[in-house]
Amino acid sequence: MDQLQNEKSPAKKPARAKKLKGLRAQDPYLAREQQRYENPLPSREFILQVLEQSGAPMTAHDLAQQLGILVEEDVAFERRLQAMGREGQLLINRIGALCLPEKVDLIPGRVQGHPDGFGFLVPDDGSADLFLGPKEMDKVLHGDRVLARRIGVDRRGRPEGAIAEVLQHVNVRLVGRLHAERGVFFVTAEDKRISRDIQVAAGDCGVAKPGQVVMIEMLTQPSRYSPPVARVTEVLGNYDDPGMEIEIALRKHKLPHEFSAEAQALAEKMPKKVRKSDWKPENGVERIDLRDMPLVTIDGETAKDFDDAVYAEKSGKGWRLVVAIADVSHYVRPDDALDLTAIERGNSIYFPRRVIPMLPEQISNGLCSLNPDVERLCMVCDMKVSAKGAIKGYKFYPAVMLSKARFTYTKVWDILQKPDGELAQQYTHQVGHLQTLYALFQAFAAARAERGAIDFETTETEMRFDDKGKISEIVPVVRNDAHKLIEECMLAANVCAADLLLKKEHPGLYRVHEGPSPEKLKNLREYLKTVGLSLGGEDDPSASDYAALLNSFKDRLDAPLLQTMLLRSLSQAVYSPDNAGHFGLSYEAYAHFTSPIRRYPDLLVHRSIKAILAGKKYKPATKWEALGVQCSMTERRADEASRDVQNWLKCYFMQDKVGEEFEGSISAVTGFGMFVLLDKVFVEGLVHVSELGTDYFHYDEKRRELKGEHSGKVYRLTDRVKVKVARVDLETSKIDFVLVLDSQDASNAPRQGRSNASKGNAQRPPRANSQSRAGERSVAKKPASGTMATRTPAATPTAAKPAAKPAARRRRRSPT
Known part of the structure; x- marks a missing residue:
């Protein structure tokens, strides 16, 4: 990036384009730099090597002279040094000399x-x-x-x-609330990790009024002797306006939510339907006509972007399974405006009652959505599956399809349960196909259990909203076999995609989920010893070892606690060009192929597969490693933003319930208290350690419990408790509970009415969500756009709560 301007300079080559001489010719990375740039500078590594060998700080002028930097290279060379300084590779001291950070x-x-x-x-x-x-x-x-x-x-x-x-200084624009005290205006950032008030001059407030949510632009960054100063650039509205929580989350997490004019113009130029020209072979690969095949889509009730369709038929003792996926790569070309915005977004984001799509709606809900009774381009994974659910063969090819029906999970499950019912009569021609799909799913499910994939029990909830856009209730949602049917079909296609990339040795992005780290594994084994259990596999347990352990304690009373401990030992899944397998699903290789409308990694896999079919190699403009980092980051960013919105809505929902009593389960235990997940309303809050009684309570990290020093009272994960809502804070999205003690413990009860139970906690907040399933249930379907479906492992905390921070760096990861 530091040579961007140099690359765009006039075509006339400077004298140094000739063979390099002197010290620069000794650069061990010269060949790499010559491949990247027409007129390469000394590599960063070589610059550091020269500084190291000098044994003392050097000025930029002296370094340039030593390296033989020409006059016409001065600007580009200075830019490279500045970039190295920003990234901490160099330190430019007060007198302008270049120093190696480790030396000082x-x-x-x-x-x-x-x-x-x-x-x-x-x-x-x-x-x-x-x-x-x-x-x-x-x-x-x-x-x-x-x-x-x-x-x-x-x-x-x-x-x-x-x-x-x-x-x-990375904070240029921030979202926050404007306040005024004694004529002094200041903004408190919505990102609470920015704890300093940001001053705003009265003349820089514009039309904003105290209490409103605003966007600000930083004018002066903070220093030890002066506060940060900014000006208001946009007024978003009042804090409790409908949808404001989403507007805040978009800006707080710096989520791209407006398409560029170039991307929007390109989307509007797209055709409304499949044209004759779209049938033409692409790079010599014919497009197959599947319009007569009874492919159907199966999604949630409010879904609008249908990116997968399925069909199965008996074939010998096994089945033929066809998974057709929207051919987004036919319309979104590498490096065009749509592609660039898709890379930036990484994925679609599903908020309550609002979706921020990865691609404009003309594509995501229109041209590429596999709507019923219209022709659509697709990429097909055509599989042969044995009677035992093993994939015996597959082929990929581009096709044209015409969906015969748009089913919902509810409808499919109703038809499967009541094949003679009213709904089945309405879809007479599809009943047999659905039953074949269901038989195939049962074989897949048996194979899944046989290979030992981890399947944690989860509780799914759905937020329902009133006319004002606020939660009216939170209800549990039971996943039926129709959900699992589609999930298994998508898993099968994803495994085939990864296998093709490996066999053809073509680069691409894999969905990688590595096993537990040695530290986490050690902690898990120590805990299991205390409850009389053990995990197989010694130093290298497999998913089947985890599955066997899960099965061994499923009837125990402490099963939810044990499941939580297993889940916390797992890593977070990421996107990477280096295949390391998927531990949770027990696959040697796994990739995302089935959702290119809403996930950029899937679009990249489609391009790689098309290149393989054409006997070519797809090479993106950005390195595969960087694409993996970007896609993993955007996924985490979307999860964090969605979690923020959910937490705020839950706080808003609980505002009028202060003083009410609820029963619930302890979902997390920390050194400063315990979190309780309420029954029926599925909302979580903190019981601070000071509210547990007149005793000294000590936290046992290995056992995940708080124990009273004198009373011996123990609070551990999954324990049942009764609490009263003491405080709801919309500003911080926190809810405080106090225990409702029985008569036996009442004498030890502390005084009630703590105003902020979480104050004084000097724990570092977690960096990312550590609670997630080891499976890939989200791979097949996206959350409904009209409701917010959240899947929380039984008796596990949300990632918004603080966690104890050890001295060593800890990375929290989601295993999906």
Whole structure:
């Protein structure tokens, strides 16, 4: 990127385009740089090597002279040095000399703030995080890049740092609420990790009124001696306006939510239907006519973007399964405006009653959606499946299809349960096909159990809304076999896609889910010993070892707790060009192929498969490694934004329930208290440790329990408790509970009425969601756009709550 301008310079080549001489010719990465750039500069690695060998700081001028940088290269070379400085590879000291950070004992990294005013430096090299006290955080905001120096340990034994240099201030525009006190205006950021108030001059408030949600543009970044200053650029509205929680989440998480003019114009030029020209062979590959095949779509009631259709028929003792997926890659071409916006978004985001699509609606809900009774282009995975559910063969090909029906899960399950019922009579021609699909699903399910895929029990909930856009109720939703039927069909197609990439040695993005880390595995085994259980597989357990353990304790009273402990030992799934298999599903290779309308990795896999069919190789403009990082990041970003919206809506829902009593289960235990998931309303809140009674309660991390020193009272995961709603805070999306004690414990009860149970907690918040299923149930279908469906493992906490922070860096990952 630091040579972008140099690459766009006039075609006339400078003198150095000839063979390089002197020190520059010794650059070990010269060949790589020549492949990347027409007029290469010395590589970053070589620049660092020269500085290392010099043994002392050097000025940019001296370094340029030593490397033989020509006059016409000065600007590009300066840009490279500045980029290296921003990324912490170099330190430019007060007199302008270039230093190696490690030589001056400085650690480059990113700041992670905490609502209570302190923060952490997350080092680039993955070493232990450094605690940053409030005085250090006065210099920066959450997300800034800095160089810090370790200065010792804090009173809790954590390594502590001091900021030596701010490399980059990343917060340019923020969303927050405008406040006024005694004529002074300031904004509190919606991202609570930015704990400093941001001052706004009265003349820079525009038409905004105190209490409103606004967008601000930073004018002055913070320093130890001055606060950050900004001006209001946009007024979003009042805090409790319908849909405001989504508007805030979009801006807080920097989610792209408006298509560029170029992308929108390109989408509007798209045809409304399949044209004759679309039938022509692409790179010599014929498009097959499947319009007579009785393919159908099966989705949720409110879904609008149908990206997969299925059909199955008996074939010998087994079946033929056809999975047809919308051919998005035919319309979204590499590096066009639609492709660039799809890369930036990474995936569609499903909020309550609103969807932020990856592609414009003309494509996602129109041209590429497999609507019934209209021709659509598709990519097909045509499989042969044995009677035992094993895939014996497959082929991929482009086709044209015509969906014969748009089914919902509810309708399909009704037809399967009542083949002579009223609904079955309405779809007479489809009943037999659905029954064949169901028989195939049962074979797939048996094969899944045979290979030992992990299948955690989950509780799915659905938010229902009133006319004002607020939650009216939260209800449980039971997944039926129609959901699982589609899921297994999609899993089969995804496995075939990954297998094709491997066999043809074509690069692509795999969905990688690695097994538990040694540290997590050690902690899990230690806990299992305390409850009389063990996990097979020694130092390298397989998914089948996990599945066997799950099956062994399914009838125990503490089964939900044990399941939670197993789930927490797993890693988060990511996208990567390096196949490492999918641990949770027990697949040697797995890729996402079935949802190119709403996931960019699937679109990339389609392009790779088309290249294989044409005997070519697809090479994206961006490196595969970078694409994997980007797609993994956008997935996490979408999850965090959706979780924020859900938490706020739940708080709004509980506002009028302060003082009411509920029963629930302990869903998480920490050193500062325990979280309780309420029955019936499926809302979670905190019971602070000070509310547990007049005793000293100690946290046992291995057992995940709080135990009273004198009373011996123990609170552990999944325990049943009765609580009263004490406080609901919309500002922080937190709910506080107090225990409703029985007569035996009443004498130990503390005084009620704590105003903020979570204050004073000096724990670092988790970086990402650690609670998720090991399976891939979300692979087949997206959440309904009119409701918000959330799947929470039984008795597990949401990721919004704080967690105890060890000294070493911990990465929290979702295994799906």
